[in-house]
Amino acid sequence: MKNVMSNKTVIALYVLPALFLVLFLIYIPMILTGYYGLMKWDGVGEMKFIGLDNYIKLVQDKLFWESTWHSILLGLFSVLSLIGYLIVSLVLASKIKGANIFRKIYIIPMLLSSVAIAQLWIKIFDPMNGLINSFLTSIGVENVPLWLADPEIALYAIFIPIVWQYAGFYIIIIYAALVNVPEELIEAARIDGANAFQIAYKIKVPLISGVLKVLVILAIVGSLKYFDLIYVMTGGGPGHATEVMASYMYKEAFGKYNFGYGSAIGFGLLVISMVATWTIQKLMKTKEDN
Amino acid sequence: MSKKKALSIITLFVLIIGLVLSGCSSSNESNGGKKSGDGKIHLKFMHDWPQGSSSAYFNLVKEIIKDYEAENKDVVIDVEVLNPDQYRDKIKVLAASNELPDVGLTWSNGFAEPYAKGGQFAPLDDIIKKDFQDQFVPGTVESYSFDGKSYALPMEMNITYVFYNKEIFKKYNLEEPKTFADLKKIGETLSKNGIIPATVGSKDGWPASMWFMYLADRIGGPTILTDVIQGKVKMTDPDIVKAAEEIQNLVDSGFFVKGNTAFSNDDAKGYFLNEQAAMFLTATWELPNFTTSPDTSQEFKDKVGYFKFPIVEGGKGTDSNSYVGGPGLGAFVAEKSQHKDQAKDFAAYLVKEWGKRSVESAGILPATKVNTEGLDVHPMYIDVLNDINNATNVTTWFDTQATPNVSELHHDLITALYGKQVTPEEFAKQHDNALAEEAAEK
Known part of the structure; x- marks a missing residue:
């Protein structure tokens, strides 16, 4: 086996197929997207080269920056909710009764398709017949919020199902990391007189910080390119109040047939995601060094 | 494993990938047939x-x-x-x-x-x-x-009507409106009694736009929106701005179901089907649901009636046989x-x-x-088919006539109009900007 793995051609044999696929399905389309951004193209007819016009328009486009801000907000919320997931996971990982059942309960939303979740939450948010407002009305609240219909709160309302949707995913990962924390360390800390909170904060969390960092990046990048629930539930509305970068890109490319401008937005999204990932990695590294 | 063998396997992989890729392109050419x-x-x-x-x-x-x-x-x-x-x-x-x-x-x-x-x-x-x-x-x-x-x-071929719940109208002694003022009065009576006067799905834009298109037709005359598309009239024409204003007046008076900016057309329709809302402006593609379809109860079907969009007093569109609709x-x-x-x-x-x-x-x-003669269908169909034969004008939906670019913008702006996120003037102005931009490109 050792012999085989040191043979360069064999290594190439294992690496190349995947490399080809990634190249053809991801990197080349990525470059093409940037290239289409230089075109005026309705997606069907002839392409026309217009230089950097789309990118200049993009930088000046108020709507694009608004939707970028919404995406960033979603990223912040997702990262904040990681703290909640961490607490839940800590509780689940400590040996309490029923932890097993709760673990399963948390994972279930992940098994539902996005469209099903969207339909479910549309019904929950319905201003008149919905679960929340029926409850509010029954306890005597008169001016019930309109949730998805109110431009002021629609964005935050839609964050709830998005965060809820991925809760199980994050909890399972954190839980798995916590279970791998060596029992001896916890034992030792306990003998030294640490209480449960200290054990969690001083021992468990630092030990899984690698996993947490990955999750932060996942949460932020996932939020920046987030699309599905927003598309199904509000379509970016009312009046762009819940527009995010991906939904804006979709509207331009597939709604208005501006494939050129849509590609420019897509490329902008890519650049922003890369900058965000890079920044986060830098930030977290300095923390570690200190 | 010898180098040669590994190399030949790599070649094989490349060939397979090539085969897969060429497979894709050949299916592109065949167009499914x-x-x-x-x-x-x-x-x-x-x-x-x-x-x-x-x-x-x-x-x-x-x-x-x-x-x-x-x-x-x-x-x-x-x-x-x-x-x-x-x-x-x-x-x-x-x-x-x-x-x-x-x-x-x-x-x-x-x-x-x-x-x-x-x-x-x-x-x-x-x-x-x-x-x-x-x-x-x-x-x-x-x-x-x-x-x-x-x-x-x-x-x-579809034309649009205001469909309404006859039972609710009867309960509050309401009659089919002849004028827009009548319609508003009906709205007041109904909302006073806790009934939603009309349901509309303005998240999607297009269902809500029908109200706007009819008001433009009645206030500015039947050809006004077609003229806008053809560049003969500006969207900022006072008549069109007035139509947009009337929409917001209706919103203010509680005429439309609350939260409609989050409703798709189907969500909105639900309010009409479960009789929470009295009126629903929609096209004749819904006729089966109101007459023959087994999916709705007979009890409900018996309650559904329709009326033509009323005349706006003082408007240029004086004929209620002018419809918004289209193929x-x-x-x-x-x-x-x-x-x-x-x-x-x-x-x-x-x-x-x-x-x-x-x-x-x-x-x-x-x-x-x-030919309606001897046609064995629900009476509502005969009425509608006769209406079509007597129609003086059918204005194709504005968003259908517009380019995808303007149409998408129109839908967004309609949602914003219903959500009061734009003023009628801005609403018109933004249309004009997009239309002018397109005209410049041509």
Whole structure:
């Protein structure tokens, strides 16, 4: 086996197929997207080269920056909710009764398709017949919020199902990391007189910080390119109040047939995601060094 | 393992990948129409009437396809069914990769234009002349015509009415309104009594836009929105701004269901179907739901009535026989189909049979003329068909006439208008900007 793995051609044999696929399905389309951004193209007819016009328009486009801000907000919320997931996971990982059942309960939303979740939450948010407002009305609240219909709160309302949707995913990962924390360390800390909170904060969390960092990046990048629930539930509305970068890109490319401008937005999204990932990695590294 | 062997395996991989990639490109060229092992011609047909939500349409199409296959033993129709939103998206994606089905359905005007001009749809003037002389309702084929050629066979013709719940109206002693003031008064009475006067799905934009289009028609005259599209009138025309203002007045007075900016058309329809809302402005494609469809209870169907959109006092549109409406879907044939003649033959058969059977068997108004005499259908159909025969004008939906770019903007702005996120002036101004930008490009 050792012999085989040191043979360069064999290594190439294992690496190349995947490399080809990634190249053809991801990197080349990525470059093409940037290239289409230089075109005026309705997606069907002839392409026309217009230089950097789309990118200049993009930088000046108020709507694009608004939707970028919404995406960033979603990223912040997702990262904040990681703290909640961490607490839940800590509780689940400590040996309490029923932890097993709760673990399963948390994972279930992940098994539902996005469209099903969207339909479910549309019904929950319905201003008149919905679960929340029926409850509010029954306890005597008169001016019930309109949730998805109110431009002021629609964005935050839609964050709830998005965060809820991925809760199980994050909890399972954190839980798995916590279970791998060596029992001896916890034992030792306990003998030294640490209480449960200290054990969690001083021992468990630092030990899984690698996993947490990955999750932060996942949460932020996932939020920046987030699309599905927003598309199904509000379509970016009312009046762009819940527009995010991906939904804006979709509207331009597939709604208005501006494939050129849509590609420019897509490329902008890519650049922003890369900058965000890079920044986060830098930030977290300095923390570690200190 | 020897170097040579590894190398040959790598070569093999490259070849396989090459094969896969070339496989993709060759299927691009075939456009789905292929002769498979059974030696029959397979025509791919895509429509957007799923069994679940449009059972009447679905069954009628299925029936016609069965008959066609029985008459043409060497042809097999492969059907793909999607719901309308997915269908819209998929058609765009398929066209972008040259993979349109041999026969499919298209909306008129702005939707069809890029496909027609981009050489994706085949011109159908030959079969229109041969098989459909004087058969179509005037104005329908034109909605699919660009640069003098027609690219689809219209199948549907819809006009819009305000449908209302007769029982609720009776309970509060209300009558069908003759004027817009009457309509507003009805709204006041109903909301005072805790009934939602009208339901509308303004998240989608287009259902809510019908109210706006009718108000523009009644205030500014029947041709005003068409004139805007053609560049003869500006959207900032005081009459159109007035129409937008009236929409916001209605919103302010609680005329529309609360939270409608988060409702799709189906969400909104739910409020009418479960009798929480008294009125619902929609097109005649809903007629089956209000008359024959087994999906709604007979009890409810008996309560549904309709009235024409009332006249606005002092407005230029003085004729309530002027409708907002238009052709819905038409059948297109892909220019790049491998069996274009067979596909045209099937499309013609489909549309012809559709025209013969649709009213009686599925309750759908076809774009081909229907003689109401001796027709065995629900009385509401006879009324509507007679209305169509007496219509003085049918203005095709503004968003249908507009280019996709303006249409999408219009939908967003309509949602914002209902949500009071724009003023009527801004609403008009933004339309004008987009229209001017497009005019400049041409």
